[in-house]
Amino acid sequence: MKKQNEKIFTILALIVLGILVYLAESNLDPYKLRILNLGAIYVTLGVSLNLIYGFTGQFSLGHAGFMAIGAYVTSLLVLPAYYKEMIFILEPLVWPFTVMHTPFIIALLLSGLFAAIAALLIGLPVLRLKGDYLGIATLGFAEIIRIIANNIPQITNGALGIKGIPEFTNLWWTAGVAIVTIYIIKGLIHSSYGRALMAIRENEIAAEVIGVNLTYHKVMSFTISAFFAGVAGGLFACLLTTIDPKAFMFVMTFNILIVVVLGGLGSITGTVLAAFLFNFSLEYLRPIEAGFNIGPIIIPAIPGLRMVSFSALLLIVILYKQNGLMGGIEFSWKGLARFIRKIFPNKKSSEGSSI
Amino acid sequence: MRKSLFVLTLAILIIAISSVSLAADVVKFGISEPMTGAMAVGGVLCMQGYELAQEQNPTVLGKTVELVLVDNKSDKVESASAVSRLIEKEGVVAVFVGYGSSCAIPGGEVANKAGIPMLSASATNPLVTQGKEYVFRACFIDPFQGEVMARYTFENLGIKKAALLVDIAQDYSVGLANFYKNTFEKLGGEIVSDMKYNTGDQDFSAQLSQIIASGAEALFFPGYFGDVALIAIQGRELGYTGKYLGGDTLHNPVLIELAGEAAEGLIASTFFAEDAPVIPESEKFVKLFKEKYNETPNAVSILTYDSYNLMLDAIERAGSFDPVAIKDALAATKDFPGAGGSITINENHDAVKPAILVKVVNGNFAYETTVNP
Numbered sequence: 001m002k003k004q005n006e007k008i009f010t011i012l013a014l015i016v017l018g019i020l021v022y023l024a025e026s027n028l029d030p031y032k033l034r035i036l037n038l039g040a041i042y043v044t045l046g047v048s049l050n051l052i053y054g055f056t057g058q059f060s061l062g063h064a065g066f067m068a069i070g071a072y073v074t075s076l077l078v079l080p081a082y083y084k085e086m087i088f089i090l091e092p093l094v095w096p097f098t099v100m101h102t103p104f105i106i107a108l109l110l111s112g113l114f115a116a117i118a119a120l121l122i123g124l125p126v127l128r129l130k131g132d133y134l135g136i137a138t139l140g141f142a143e144i145i146r147i148i149a150n151n152i153p154q155i156t157n158g159a160l161g162i163k164g165i166p167e168f169t170n171l172w173w174t175a176g177v178a179i180v181t182i183y184i185i186k187g188l189i190h191s192s193y194g195r196a197l198m199a200i201r202e203n204e205i206a207a208e209v210i211g212v213n214l215t216y217h218k219v220m221s222f223t224i225s226a227f228f229a230g231v232a233g234g235l236f237a238c239l240l241t242t243i244d245p246k247a248f249m250f251v252m253t254f255n256i257l258i259v260v261v262l263g264g265l266g267s268i269t270g271t272v273l274a275a276f277l278f279n280f281s282l283e284y285l286r287p288i289e290a291g292f293n294i295g296p297i298i299i300p301a302i303p304g305l306r307m308v309s310f311s312a313l314l315l316i317v318i319l320y321k322q323n324g325l326m327g328g329i330e331f332s333w334k335g336l337a338r339f340i341r342k343i344f345p346n347k348k349s350s351e352g353s354s355i
Numbered sequence: 356m357r358k359s360l361f362v363l364t365l366a367i368l369i370i371a372i373s374s375v376s377l378a379a380d381v382v383k384f385g386i387s388e389p390m391t392g393a394m395a396v397g398g399v400l401c402m403q404g405y406e407l408a409q410e411q412n413p414t415v416l417g418k419t420v421e422l423v424l425v426d427n428k429s430d431k432v433e434s435a436s437a438v439s440r441l442i443e444k445e446g447v448v449a450v451f452v453g454y455g456s457s458c459a460i461p462g463g464e465v466a467n468k469a470g471i472p473m474l475s476a477s478a479t480n481p482l483v484t485q486g487k488e489y490v491f492r493a494c495f496i497d498p499f500q501g502e503v504m505a506r507y508t509f510e511n512l513g514i515k516k517a518a519l520l521v522d523i524a525q526d527y528s529v530g531l532a533n534f535y536k537n538t539f540e541k542l543g544g545e546i547v548s549d550m551k552y553n554t555g556d557q558d559f560s561a562q563l564s565q566i567i568a569s570g571a572e573a574l575f576f577p578g579y580f581g582d583v584a585l586i587a588i589q590g591r592e593l594g595y596t597g598k599y600l601g602g603d604t605l606h607n608p609v610l611i612e613l614a615g616e617a618a619e620g621l622i623a624s625t626f627f628a629e630d631a632p633v634i635p636e637s638e639k640f641v642k643l644f645k646e647k648y649n650e651t652p653n654a655v656s657i658l659t660y661d662s663y664n665l666m667l668d669a670i671e672r673a674g675s676f677d678p679v680a681i682k683d684a685l686a687a688t689k690d691f692p693g694a695g696g697s698i699t700i701n702e703n704h705d706a707v708k709p710a711i712l713v714k715v716v717n718g719n720f721a722y723e724t725t726v727n728p
Binding site for chain 1: 390398424436444460482525526529553
């Protein structure tokens with residue numbers, strides 16, 4: 001298949017996706033839209049975590065912290081003045097934040113920027129650590145962000161949280177951001193930087209020997225990853241319309257980690273599939289918690305069964321398919337063409353030889 | 356392989372068929388509670404109240420009420436999805452998010468946007484109902500509780516110097532302490548020490564030493580009972596001799612079990628006390644609750660019991676299942692005879708009802724006094 005054809009296919013696919021988003025926005029009920037939105041936000045989160053964990057091999061658990069930064073920045077920038085006066089009942093909001101107001105897109109970009117700056121500052125010292133130690137240090141960072149949010153009520157409203165955030169987030173935003181994230185991160189990993197990142201993942205010493213600047217590349221990967229986590233945090237705040245520090249506990253990072261591991265470390269396609277699978281199954285497994293009858297056998301309602309079955313699924317993946325759903329394979333038009341030829345060998349054989 | 360596939364298909368078919376209910380005269384009440392996660396204890400208590408109430412009053416306007424429970428995992432995102440699911444998929448006429456303000460706020464956003472009335476039994480954060488047309492609550496709010504305790508400290512106990520020990524991670528604790536402080540200082544008292552901790556902390560000696568050194572005669576610590584039990588014990592060990600005061604979360608027998616001697620004399624504000632001067636509804640509730648669960652009733656169950664009955668009453672007054680009519684009827688609630696005291700809904704959609712103070716005497720909670728709004 002020619003390069004040009006691939007481009008045309010990609011553009012066509014984007015147009016089809018655009019039509020689908022339009023149809024979904026105008027036809028689906030808010031409940032289904034909510035699940036789709038969450039799925040798309042998890043795509044952004046998962047792909048960005050995959051960049052640092054899956055492609056660079058640095059075990060980072062700080063995503064909830066970067067999300068929190070993004071969520072608070074966006075909230076403060078888009079919250080109507082009326083709410084800024086009303087909800088800060090512990091201590092009034094301090095000056096620059098009371099008058100600041102920006103359009104949603106600028107708020108999102110600033111969210112990403114602030115998260116990236118935080119990542120740069122934390123990354124420079126912390127990325128010298130390896131393996132588990134890096135995980136612990138970044139987890140500590142996320143907890144520090146949460147505790148700071150609890151302790152500065154004049155900016156974050158402390159444990160009471162912020163509410164009344166305008167519901168800007170819709171599928172156009174979430175799907176759009178997800179596609180931009182995939183596009184940029186895919187571009188990055190196919191560039192010389194990306195090769196360097198993967199070299200670091202495979203063997204740090206070997207990478208250094210062939211002249212890869214370890215600190216520079218790790219910090220770059222970490223910062224870009226944090227940027228998208230911050231943007232996703234902003235989308236998250238405007239979807240939920242309310243945030244508080246408790247929303248960004250370790251569980252949040254863990255959810256993203258499930259998505260990345262389920263989809264396969266180092267597979268963007270896998271992450272996208274797993275993000276939607278994760279959010280769909282969380283909601284569509286609800287009936288098994290409600291109690292049901294199998295013929296004469298009555299199964300009582302057991303809250304938490306949903307999570308148990310989810311854990312079982314994760315165990316199966318880890319035991320039998322360690323590379324995740326996609327096994328490190330990426331979607332490509334070439335791969336799809338090969339797949340189609342395999343299914344319809346006769347029809348496509350003549351065409352196949354010409355490609 | 357083929358055989359097992361056949362059996363599996365059959366099983367799925369049977370499930371699908373048996374789960375289709377044919378009852379047409381059913382009206383659904385949606386309940387989103389934390390049945391798992393950090394607040395699971397509260398979710399279970401909530402369900403006791405709803406189920407008891409539904410057993411007592413199973414019909415409204417000639418239709419049978421069905422309770423549809425979805426678990427929100429003590430999580431904000433799940434709570435919003437759960438309420439959305441109840442409204443869109445289950446088609447409920449009313450939503451209940453009884454426990455935990457952090458779940459009730461996102462749930463309320465969804466219900467309010469969809470225009471379905473929501474009633475929260477025990478979410479005390481003022482933000483829950485603030486500016487929401489369709490969201491109500493069946494309990495008093497943090498400011499009222501904080502004020503009551505401050506007035507009681509200053510006027511009834513005659514204490515001029517009080518200290519605070521606040522769980523900075525809990526909106527409940529932060530809210531209560533803030534309003535306690537404001538009222539206490541307005542009355543002319545002095546907050547001599549304002550200390551903080553985080554949920555799950557084990558060692559409070561640093562904060563307590565400072566509180567003792569400040570000469571405080573009363574310590575107000577509105578936190579969760581597990582943490583507070585530790586504080587109470589460590590405070591007495593370090594030589595603190597003043598009063599212990601707290602909010603409704605402390606009205607829990609487990610606190611006395613954990614703190615033992617140290618809890619003696621502790622005073623807490625709450626929604627309901629078993630030995631308080633009762634109205635007939637409370638007596639009936641206590642009797643029914645003991646029959647069904649064989650336990651001493653707790654404040655959370657009585658609030659969810661009342662919230663179910665209040666919703667039923669509102670639907671009957673509205674005369675239809677139209678959400679706008681139900682919302683208007685809820686807003687017009689006046690002197691509803693709840694088991695936990697009469698309920699009037701004010702213009703902020705919060706319940707106005709008396710606060711009850713209980714005191715630990717000889718290892719049991721004893722009724723102390725009632726403070727009217």
